[in-house]
Amino acid sequence: xxxxxxxxxxxxxAGVRDPEAETTRRALERLGxxxxxxxxxxxxELDLDAESAEDARERATEMTxxxxxxxxxxxxxxxxxxx
Amino acid sequence: MxxxxxxxxxxxxxxxxxxxxxxxxxxxxxxxxxxxxxxETTGVVLPGGFSYGDYLRxxxxxxxxxxxxxxxxxxxxxxxxxxxxNGAQVGCEAGLTPGAFxxxxxxxxxxxxxxxxxxxxxxPWTAGYEPGEVLRFPIAHGEGRFELSADxxxxxVDDDRILFRYCDEHGRVxxxxxxxGSTGNVAGLLGExxxxxxxxxxxxxxxxxxxxxTDGRALLRAFA
Numbered sequence: 242x243x244x245x246x247x248x249x250x251x252x253x254x255a256g257v258r259d260p261e262a263e264t265t266r267r268a269l270e271r272l273g274x275x276x277x278x279x280x281x282x283x284x285x286e287l288d289l290d291a292e293s294a295e296d297a298r299e300r301a302t303e304m305t306x307x308x309x310x311x312x313x314x315x316x317x318x319x320x321x322x323x324x
Numbered sequence: 325m326x327x328x329x330x331x332x333x334x335x336x337x338x339x340x341x342x343x344x345x346x347x348x349x350x351x352x353x354x355x356x357x358x359x360x361x362x363x364e365t366t367g368v369v370l371p372g373g374f375s376y377g378d379y380l381r382x383x384x385x386x387x388x389x390x391x392x393x394x395x396x397x398x399x400x401x402x403x404x405x406x407x408x409x410n411g412a413q414v415g416c417e418a419g420l421t422p423g424a425f426x427x428x429x430x431x432x433x434x435x436x437x438x439x440x441x442x443x444x445x446x447x448p449w450t451a452g453y454e455p456g457e458v459l460r461f462p463i464a465h466g467e468g469r470f471e472l473s474a475d476x477x478x479x480x481v482d483d484d485r486i487l488f489r490y491c492d493e494h495g496r497v498x499x500x501x502x503x504x505g506s507t508g509n510v511a512g513l514l515g516e517x518x519x520x521x522x523x524x525x526x527x528x529x530x531x532x533x534x535x536x537x538t539d540g541r542a543l544l545r546a547f548a
Contacts, residue, residue, distance in 0.1 A: 257426075258428050258429060258469075259427070259503075307388070311417065311424050314424045314426055314471050
């Protein structure tokens, strides 16, 4: 067994509005910053003991699909690194 | 008929719901989620509130609790199940109903009375209304924006699974009458069986008449 960290990023699908991100962008603009867009995402770091990076990815994917992301509104990606 | 009103940590409409159902002559009681569904359960309400503090997403934690798994089995066996507000969020997160409820378009909590148009009066929940009838219900939510892809929404419309849409006082479904940016102004919908329904507005707060509306009575009478 080796130690891995799986980093799961969960973001809204393209086309799903993010009112909190829109509000944050407006606040940045009020502060005088210039930007074309702002997208927010949730990031989860999962520390796992696994047989292989593939095994760690498979388990992180299951956790993401079961709880961390809602497939109706979210896309996700997963990066696995040795810890 | 005993309606189990499932109480999670953070539920806050469970007592109101029991009171409203009791006033309609329905035997109802609060059931702590950790105790599971009582064997005499013949109906279930997932009530409003902020279960698990809305951690991760509103309803996400409660939707994966053992009691909601039991609610899903009861629903599949034909037991009436109604999700109100946070209970609607739980219902969608648990897959009892399609779609998702997420952050209001305004990014603000909305607490006010709204108008709803009855889209389908041929269900156990809406049999006491006329098709197209305009109802007045309270809402109180920050994450009530119904999200579903256009294709899937159109399939739901074709299957008559939309119960209520937000509208103005004349029954016009318009963007200005949409309090949260819900896709298609959808305020409530059915699961795969018409005995399963969720809605963001609060019928239990429109039952006793103390706060201005009794339009919710006919909906809750589905349990009578």
